Amino acid sequence: MVTIKTTGRMCLGRMCLATTVAIFTTTMLLAASAFADGLSWQYLDVRYQQPADDNTQGLAAELSGHIAKNWVLQTRVSYLQLEESALDLEMSQARFDLAIGRVFTLSDRFDAIVSAGYTRLEYRMDLGTFSDDAGEHAGNVQLGLRTGITKKFEAEASVGMLFDDADTSDLLWNANLRYRAIPALSFLLGVSGVESDVFDSDDILYEIGFRFDLMED
Numbered sequence: 001m002v003t004i005k006t007t008g009r010m011c012l013g014r015m016c017l018a019t020t021v022a023i024f025t026t027t028m029l030l031a032a033s034a035f036a037d038g039l040s041w042q043y044l045d046v047r048y049q050q051p052a053d054d055n056t057q058g059l060a061a062e063l064s065g066h067i068a069k070n071w072v073l074q075t076r077v078s079y080l081q082l083e084e085s086a087l088d089l090e091m092s093q094a095r096f097d098l099a100i101g102r103v104f105t106l107s108d109r110f111d112a113i114v115s116a117g118y119t120r121l122e123y124r125m126d127l128g129t130f131s132d133d134a135g136e137h138a139g140n141v142q143l144g145l146r147t148g149i150t151k152k153f154e155a156e157a158s159v160g161m162l163f164d165d166a167d168t169s170d171l172l173w174n175a176n177l178r179y180r181a182i183p184a185l186s187f188l189l190g191v192s193g194v195e196s197d198v199f200d201s202d203d204i205l206y207e208i209g210f211r212f213d214l215m216e217d
Contacts, residue, residue: 038105038108038109039146041064041065041072041103041111041113042065042214043212043213043214044211044212044214045060045061045063045064045211045212046060046061046209046211047059047061047190047208047209048207048209049078049192049206049207050205050206050207051204051205052206055083056080057080057081058080059079060076060079060207061076061078062074062075063075065214067100070104070105071102071103072100072101072113072115073099073101074098074099074115075096075097075098076095076096076097076099077097079092079094079095088128089127090127091124091125092123093123093124094124095119095120095122096120097117097119099115099117099140100115100116101113101114101115101142101144102114110147110148111145111146111147113143113145113146114141115141115142115144116140116141116142118137118138118139118140119138119140120135120137121137121138122135137164137165138162138163138165139162139163139164140160140161140162140172141161142160142161143159144157144158145157145158151180152179152180153177153179153180154186155175155176155177156174156175156176157173157174158174159171159172159173160172160173172192172193173192173193174191174192174193175190175191176188177189177190184212184213185210185211185213186210187210188208189208190206190208191206191207192204192205192207193205
């Protein structure tokens with residue numbers, strides 16, 4: 001069981017921001033000016049998440065890289081927080097995913113990926129002077145599709161499931177559109193559907209962020 005104090009979360013947020021800036025700067029300096037044709041599966045993806053209810057906000061980051069031909073290892077971390085000042089209530093969910101995916105190249109600008117892996121979820125609730133936290137393990141599977149609409153625009157969509165030890169499953173989905181500003185960097189707008197034990201399962205997260213393509217082998 002993990003206890004996270006509010007001040008710790010503030011420090012963690014600043015640390016995540018500083019780490020993101022450092023990673024982005026380093027990878028920008030190391031990246032090549034030219035990239036291979038086709039869709040890159042080596043990238044750093046960072047997103048700010050905001051639902052229609054602006055009392056909730058979150059941050060997500062994903063790192064993907066090749067481990068063999070047509071195989072990728074993907075790591076994702078995300079953090080959502082809800083604050084209701086009138087009720088003196090704070091709730092949060094932290095999620096960590098690790099998955100191995102098989103990429104299928106359907107054409108020069110159209111890929112599919114099937115992945116499976118492990119998910120760790122941590123929940124925290126503070127209501128007045130009362131605090132509680134919990135965590136759970138789950139397996140994850142996902143099917144994703146990516147297509148290069150033009151040289152500047154790319155679309156991506158995925159659907160997945162989380163399976164826990166109680167034989168229950170939660171649906172997850174995501175769709176986004178990216179604009180490639182330079183060969184290595186694209187900006188994205190997207191939406192995600194989230195099944196959560198803490199937040200409203202019907203909630204939709206609107207996303208804005210960037211993806212930085214890392215150097216291909």
